[in-house]
Amino acid sequence: MKQAKKRYWKGLEELRNDSEFVKHADKEFPEYLPMEEQSGGGSNSRRDFLKMMGFGISAATLAACEAPIRKAIPYVVKPVDVDPSIPNYYASTFIDGGDYCSIVVKTREGRPIKIAGNTRSAVTYGATSAQVQASVLSLYDKQRLQGPLMNGEPTSWEQLDADVKKKLSRGGNMALVSYTILSPTTQNAIDELLAAYPGMKHIQYDPVSADGMLAANEASFGKAALPTYNFEKADVVVSFGADFLGTWIAPTTYSSQFVKTRKPTEANPTMSRHYQFESALSLTGANADYRSQIKPSQDGAAVAQLYNLIASKVGGSRVNAPDAGEVKFLEKAANDLLKARGKSLVVSGSNDPAVQGMINAINNLLGNYGKTLDIDNPAYYRKGNDRAMEQVVSQITEGQLKGIIFYNCNPIYDFYQGEELGQALSNTDIAVSTSDRLDETAALSTHVAPDHHFLESWNDAMPRRGQLSLMQPTITPIFNTRQAQSTFLTWADSPETDYYTYLRNSWRDAIFITQGDAINFDIFWDQALYEGILEALPRPLNQGEDSSENSSAASFVGNVNSFASSISKNYSGSNEGLELVLYQKVGIGTGRQANNPWLQELPDPISKACWDNYVAIPQRMAREFGLKMREGKTKKARVTVGERSVVLPVLVQPGQAPGTISVALGYGRTKAGKVADEVGQNAYPLATKVNGYTAYYNTDVQLELLDEEYRIAQTQTHQTYMGRETVIQDALLSEYKEDPKAGRYEFKVESHDGPKDPSDISLWKGHRYPNHHWVMAIDLNSCIGCGACVVSCQAENNIPVVGRQEVINRREMHWLRIDRYYSSDEEQVEDPDYNKLEIASDNPEVTFLPMMCQQCNNAPCETVCPVAATTHSSEGLNQMTYNRCVGTRYCANNCPYKVRRFNWFKYHDNQQFSDVNVAMNDDLGKMVLNPDVTVRARGVMEKCTFCVQRIQAGKLEAKKQRRPLVDGDIKSACDDACPVDCMVFGDLNDPNSRVSQLINQEKEGRAYHVLHEIGVSPNIWYMTKIRNKDAEEEINA
């Protein structure tokens, strides 16, 4: 084969075989490329280029994938006292009509997120209530008005002012209607407005009135004011329908006083005795030692009879009292009262001056004035006058009123003549409301000048003679609202229309001058603001009922016989008809904060129902109807009072007095907002008049059971504790005196070396807690079941609200609940029948059991989680890692206390819950969320953490200050809110902590673990419930 000699060449260089060419022959581009030199090493190849290109493109693509930045606005100029993530606390005051509480507001980054009690207050002692705790959410209510309205159209403040002034200055009869004004400076501002428009009168009323009491005190002592009570000093308390622990006048104050007498210890095994005579089972009745069921028509007669029983012993004159019928324990109460003269207290929730006069007479006979109650230092919680308000209504109806101003009140809804008022309101030329929302009254008003929320406002308050407190804003006003006082001053053409300056001026003029030791007003003012409270008597600022500094000791001048004769007319023990009682619920109260979902979802402490009012009927009546409630399933009924009737679901209520039914006020709002509208029915129009005063009961009522089915949302549908002694342990005081362990159920496990305590036998090695060991002790005897802790926990821990349907589905999210158990007649039986054990007694004993995660040392939930999302901390906490949880719910199933809560849905940013869970569904509501606590995702488990964020914050603070943690540095939210101090939280490893001392002291006494026998070794101790009864057989009647 001939070899090919031909040679092919690519270029002349190759042909020539240049040395330059040979050098570069193996390169891809043999010719000289300038690129290489520029890039330095000459190592760049096409491959590098592609790498760079690939990296560049993918980097650019990835950068484009990044989520857009959303509304993260840093402080350009940081406010001096606002540090991100550092909370600030401001002392302030909660005022809602006549309701008062001295508070401390926690703010984060300039927004209030939590309310705690102000412990420096001599009025509320640092106590709070559910309503106070929840009020912070009302601030962020989207239904609040965002600016002034004129004839339903948005307007500017200038136009509104001009128009209002023009119309007011036409003169004629006018009225300014408000609830009780607790603030002396507000009263000044109102007085300036009245002075500017001479035809204007100021009328105060209260949704639930105490004007009968004011009248009785006027008649008895010449002072139309409420006495200051001191339940702390009373060994025997007798209450006729006054729910002083729940809703009557100033329950936070009274409950914290009362409970101080209810803490027996081994060293001092004494406690007060409490009798309650009432119709509907109230929170107070549930906590009474002796509870007697009476009908409202018996009430006055029973009071008169008690008077006679006491008068006959102490030598007073008897009165002609009507026969009260059989009132159980009345004589016993009289005897106990007589034994505790000067150390007892009789109160009544009646609004009949004759009854209240008689109560005054009893307290007077017992020598209680100046000891357990004090009329010389009166309280100002209620100043309303219903008859004056009625006059306003009749004047409007007759067209005599030219103008009316509603100062933060809503009489069309909450005054019993509201309907008439609403119909006649168009008779006026001008109707102005300062309501924060377009409520029932504001909607019919021509002008709305929305007031600030109290957390945006300056104000002061004098709840009681000599006790002042200041309200300060904790956030800049969210909307274009204006403080009502400023509005009044503007309309009055006052030289000072800025209310802050006005307030300062009035404090300078009236209070500062009384303070001898204060050097400079600014220092005094700052100090007062810091404290939130001040004990001082202002110089006469106003010419109200009590301006006299030298208040002399008043003596009882009431005419007992005239009271008695009035009582004879209105009360007897022989009314056979059905009677209706109107009451307030602990959460919703008068309905002012009805649009607050935390309060709507707070279960009623007694019925455990939420999101509704209903007609409570006694068990006996239910048996007659053949009505059995199962899982909240019930029927509706029509309640007819005269010409009015309402249709409400029926709730079978143990403890409801036979022959009576009860309906809660505060529901049936129509224009409160998305949360409250159409929830329940308005019961205010069902109120009547007895002895000329509003009576919150009616003695002539028809109840007709309808066939319509209904389901009430209840968080607890099983009423009794089934005789389970590991759950509820209680004893009588007499037994406790003999044996501090009385009522304790001490289960022992039989073993080869004798009986053993269940906690001594364990498969587990146990945990070591080298630093802290967080535990809690809960005194069942102190817990009154008020629910302040439940709302506090909800606010602190960002707990979602789920709404009525989800509560019906039994999926409420509360980490802390208060179990309420009724006693059953069957518990007394030797070998009880379980079916009968499920049925509560007709007038049961009630026990409240606050229940949250027990932080078990041998936690059954921890072992079963497949992904170890719930684990034990080195400080004894059973901790939940939300982002590890996959949601098998095994832990919840295996929890013997059933305290774990599952996120069945996405509760935040979800249309389905936007109407109820407002705190997580709109930008405004979200401002209330606690930034220290995660908002949990759908599908994860959550539960009480002992407020681990507070524990961490407390530890951090101590560390920063280079000191060991001190007892009291850390308080859980529930402990913090509790008005009765029934919870003690602390470190068991610290021998000096309150909780370890308490547990040490009570270990061989009242302290027990719920479900001790299953060996989970919880870290919450409960103290047995002690009832101050003489003998067990005296079951309530």
Next chain:
Amino acid sequence: MEVTSAVRKPLVTGGKTVHDVTVDVCRRVEEKPTITWFLAVAASLGLLTVGFYAVFRTLWDGIGMWGLNKTIGWAWDITNFVWWVGIGHAGTLISAILLLFRQRWRMSINRAAEAMTIFAVISAAMFPVLHMGRPWLGAYWNLPLPNTFGSLWVNFNSPLLWDVFAISTYFTVSLVFWYIGLIPDFATIRDRAQGIISRTVYGALSFGWNGSARTWERYEAVALILAGLCTPLVLSVHTIVSFDFATSVIPGWHTTIFPPYFVAGAIFSGFAMVLTLMLITRKVYKLEDYITINHIEMMNIIIIVTGSVVGVAYITELFMAWYSGVEYEQYAFLNRATGPYWWAYWTMMTCNVISPQLFWIKKIRTSIVATFILSIIVNIGMWFERFVIIVTSLHRDYLPSSWAMFQPTIYDLGVYIFTIGLFFTFFFMFAKFFPVINMAEVKSIIKATSEKAPVVQETGTTTLPEEEMAPTASKN
């Protein structure tokens, strides 16, 4: 002394030859699907679609779509899970344990029973995933995977984790066992296949099976090893499932009797389900000669035995509740029988304890209609057993304040329907495309001549009368 065994009744009737077996079984794979099959698949797919909507809503909106609540964290989900797992016991039991015990009658039913096992375990496995709040994470967080999340590891104390291992092991071994058994039959279909597609597909599925003595030897060895592996699994799976309950503190769950009781219950329900499906397959595919009355009777006897074990377990639980003296335990059982869910308890008792006892009567246990009805009743009863254990124990446990009732929603039902649809879709696909009877094995128990054997009348007895003793019909 001379011992002569009784002549056993042929396990396959109708005098089938080897060729008949091949034709009878392969025909179903080869022929065009019948209208009945299309209707059945359409119905299953319909259920699957309807059910898928419920699954979709559950995944999209959350577990809140179901009727669960704060007290009852598991209800239909875990009831269905345990029910399906229980059903999934029969196949492996038949193949493995009966293989070890040399029960040759199993040969004509084990293929379908194993298929049923696999589909039932797939249906069961839906629930542990779907019942999670965050299945997109839980699906892999429940596995001990090395990860970069830090020191995150699974909790080996949790019975749910044991479940993950138990179920996945069981599923894997059952699947392999089933597939190994299918290989010779796939090869048969491959060899008979006319079309290019079926030849390719079945060729691939048969893994190059050539039928040589060596492959047969390996086949037998693998089958025996897998049978040995499967046997403990049959017992362990439901034992471990029962630990979910037995290791808890909830009265009614916290019981040491659960492992044997659950295993017996599983076999009980598994056999019932096998019967239900077999009776239909037998009828539709005209397999009466392979799945004989004899088979049905044998399985009914197993149902009597396991049903009675379950019954004894129920009564033992009641006795222990009384004897323990534990108040909560006593209440839990009293509440089961007389509480708000009494109807569920008595449904369970009737279906599981009383109804299988009817099989003592020979007429009933050899009646196809009665067996079919009772097999369904048993599975209803076993569903209620799990419902009773889960829901009635949870709904009233320690603190009466939390006592609640469970109300299923349409989504609970929907997810259940989804798994039923899934199961039957799989099963019908299997019935069409796979040989429903293990041809290779069945061929070993018929006369290996090319002639038709004389037809033996079905007598419904398990052994022939004494006088018919004759030399054993060996398998050739």
